[in-house]
Amino acid sequence: MMDFLMLDNGAACAVNAIPCVEMAEFRAALIDGVTKQNCRVSAFCALDINSEKRLLAVLLDSALKKLKLLSSKVGTAYPALTCDAPAFHWFEREIWEEHKILPEGHRWLKPIRFSAPDAEIGVTDYFTLQGEAAHEVAVGPVHAGVIEPGHFRFQCMGEDVHFLEIELGYQCRGVEKLLSGGPDVKTLHLIETAAGDSSIAAALNYCAIAETMNHVEVPPRAVALRTLALELERIANHIGDLGALAGDVAFLPTSSFCGRIRGDFLNMTAKLCGNRFGRNFVIPGGVRFDLDDAGIAELQKKVLQGEKELFHALGLMFDAPSVLDRLENTGVVTAETAREIGMVGVAARASGVALDVRRDLNCDDFIPETVRGGDVLSRALVRKKELVHSLDVVKRLLAELPSGEVQTPCPATLTASTLGIHLVEAWRGELCHLVLTDENGKIRYVKIVDPSFHNWFGLAMALRGQQISDFPICNKSFNLSYCGHDL
């Protein structure tokens, strides 16, 4: 399709340059792109452009290494895309909830986060089963562990979970709404706290957009330090997830060791900027703090020590037949399902779907780590493989940190009437930020698509035919963000 506007990752375009086509053509192009051209939906949203309501789609074409944009005018309804391309289903529910635009024919239309002021969370129609062996188990929003709130309904036939329905929205605090009217002193903090465990990835996205709009080049040393911080974020979270999986199957040695080692890596991030989650480190134009030679040496020592202890701890777990038996063939999502519903990141790669922003948009020689099984074990193994890669990146960066400045002055303003978009492969998967400015250079609209937004339905699919007792490890193996989804 020639109608798409092709953009590189991090590019910006004038609002008027976004192609606008008729709805029939729009639908055909998107369905063709997703089902035949191997594109994936990075963002699909409704917004006001030149005082008219439009649907805007951003597809990621990994063959061309481009983002493809297309829009269409929309009234109060349009024929749903979900029936032809299920990857749109969650996006269409979001658009319906936020803008009251009806995707006609969507078979499962209900709020995804109960964000309307008069919405009563949890009060909605749920799937139900009838019959002698049918029963329902409801869990949450407050769970037994120290985790975020969400409501889960298991529809069971005897011992088997027939369907799991996931109801989110409890963490909804209006991040996107608060961002409009910026940029101001709050903007970067709101971006960083959309999902508090992915602060570096999110800040990278916003800063890349701000830098493109202001034509600011980030110094090489700052680029390296940013990558270092991003990989440390990935390492800490992957270690935490593997430790938590070990904990959930009651394999305490790895659980205890990983809990501590994760902290060691968070402390390395804190070494960079004072905050264990990397807050206030990445700023438009570079990074806030440099790392001196003593700091580099200290980090090098700690990384080597941490790496040794980590793989020792993981070895115990992956060598234990009792652990493998519990993880193997539990919560399987096939590659076909993963592709069809638009899963991304670790969970998709564990189902054998090789998609990764690092390869698909950024560089040619990166090879995504995939495993074929699609089960809990595969999701654990993908993390283990990525840890090896990330630790190598960290060690290489520390050894070869470029010299020079760590900041280029970057104005706090944005270009007027411009759309900027950037994706980064955060530790869970692809994280997409889209920023649209008005004629005064103020933020009119920000769309954040957290990897969890793509993947929550994958967790529901993983539970089919499993038992309720499999839920904790399935959930851990995805470890999706509630706040990143609810915003």
Added chain:
Amino acid sequence: MFEMLKARFFQGYRTGKFPPAAPNLPDHFCGRPQVEAHADIEAARALCPTHAWCEKAGAPAIDTGKCIFCGKCAACGVTFTREYRMAAMTREKLFADASPYTPEEQLDRGIRKMCGHSLKIRQVSAGGCAACELDFNVLNTLAWDMGRFGIQAVASPRHADAILVTGPVSRNMLLALKKTYEAMPKPCWVIASGACAVSGGIYAESPDVAGPVDKILPVDLYVPGCPPHPAVLLEALLRFIGRM
């Protein structure tokens, strides 16, 4: 089993020495701020993302319950000290000005008596970014091991002495938070942990937020930070039960 013993030996005993030793804080750590005499208050106010500037006895002060410790006002004559004993039992005690600071002591003998050796906490996450929860969870790891002080996170509010609330309390979590509180046997205590829970933080002005926590429940302990460093939170809990 022999393998596991070897593993235990290899990994070593790694629980931190804090307390009683001082905690290991990062170089760029931002602790309780101090407003210097030469501070440019107007400039600092303009930089502050959470409107944390307030007045204490007529003098300018930073409300550390609102502060997210971004450190931007350090350029305007505010010194971020390494003081990590920041938590307080009264909201006003969180206001940091130029005067010398001593952490607030637990004066309630009842709490010391009832919880001094055993504090069971039910955590409720209410609209935050999950970082506060993650760093509370960290106290459970063997690096911090809060269990050695009798502090434990429990699954049911029925078993809890206190709830530790994180997040600005989204409108969608309001009912669940109230129900959790009501389910706790009394007497019980409420801990607001992190800037969002204490004051709404960066989300204070959102129409989707019903908090902060003390608008809904009587708060007994305020813990500043975004998120509070594990040392800040552990010190807060220990001081609250009279162990510091």
